[in-house]
Amino acid sequence: MQHIINSAQTCLDCKKPRCQKGCPVGTPIADMIRLFLSGDIKEAGEMVFNNNPLSIICSLVCPHEKHCEGHCILNKKSTPVNVGGIENYISTYYINYREFEKPELNGRNLAIIGSGPAGISLAMMMALKGYNVTMYEGNDQIGGVLRYGIPDFRLDKTILDKIEENLKKLGVKIRKNIMIGKNITLDDLQRDGFDAIFIGTGVWAPKKLGIKGESLGNVHFAIDYLKTPKAYDLGKKVIVVGAGNVAMDVARTAIRSGARDVSIMYRKGEESMPAEKIEIEHAKIDGVKFDLYKSPLEFTEQGIKYLHTREDDNSEGFEEADSILVAISQTARDLIVKNNTGLSLGENGLLQSDENGVTTRVGVFASGDVVTGARTVVEAVAFSKRVAISIEEYINTLPCKNKVS
Secondary structure (H helix, E strand, O other): HHHHHHHOOOOOOOOOHHHHHHHOOOOOOHHHHHHHHHOHHHHHHHHHHHOOOOOHHHHHOOOOOOHHHHHHHHHOOOOOOOHHHHHHHHHHHHHHHHHOOOOOOOOEEEEOOOOOHHHHHHHHHHHHOOOOOEEEEEOOOOOOOOHHOOOOOOOOOOHHHHHHHHHOOOOOOEEOOOOEEEOOOOOHHHOOOOEEEEOOOOOOEEOOOEEOOOOOOEEEEEEHHHOHHHHHHOOOEEEEEEOOOHHHHHHHHHHHOOOOOEEEEOOOOOOOOOOOOHHHHHHHHOOEEEEEOOEEEOOOEEEEEEEOOOOOOOOOEEEOOOOOEOOEEEEEOOOHHHHHOOEOOOOOOOEOEEEOEEEEOOOEEEOOOHOOOOOOHHHHHHHHHHHHHHHHHHHOOOOOOOOOO
């Protein structure tokens, strides 16, 4: 607690706070810290929550060094304010303090497909405004990438359980273990009285390298591994192909699951890695090795045949491994688009919508990774805030309905 207070006291309370400008969701950080230091933690929590209903999540998994803390003016001379730690303390207090109650319904029905960060944040925002919200989730628990794509050591999943409890208190109905798109279609949802439909199904289809050996029993896709790491026996020596944030999470999870020799194989140098710098540093601290300037040519049951990619070396080599994890990004599943008319996919395989989440089908909206590709949680929340406005604007053009208590 004291280190949080000490860091908050270093805030200069800038008239034009760069930290807020650097936050994708525009968190009023200076105001938050001012209220916190004056003892008004409840007011601070309410302000932060109203701006970002997933503030407690973002405080833990955001790349703060890239957003708020990276823009802090104190970086010029010393250490930036620990915005993430302060926000987490406030948000944790608030989510346990506030009593959520079901508001008066406004007579409008909203279907939300997917319960990842985009879906949860939209459900929270719309339920608080009186919308009758039903959320559909393909798995047996809500959370999407928060539950099945972020390791436990980075995010305590009991937070998601608390969020689900609060959603239910707001009257949100959650239907689990159902894949919308085939057995239940968008036509069915609109027939059954939903005024608007939101798609936030994320990116769960792993991209393939398309090389020989990718179907072997010792080769796994990273996004599948992160869902249930305890179901895998990777052996002692593991190679992760790819160098994004998911690759770092997979490598660190493998070490925590018993692997003794885990390395990242990447075709370029460290300066070109797409992962955040802090994620790379955390992986190094955990003992992950980095095997750079090597591009896989073929997977075998004994390891990886690769090509050296330095300008002065194009020779081939071989690296032994018990298991290989492919982490070269993901794309969206096309189940909904294939089985429903009016929606379109872009060349990148992602669902098409405009910057405000309006899709090519009337009354259907989308945001989050299913539209943008894999991004951060806070970016998904920021997108869903724009979608909430679009949905309300659309619904206001529809014939009036009687309010339901």
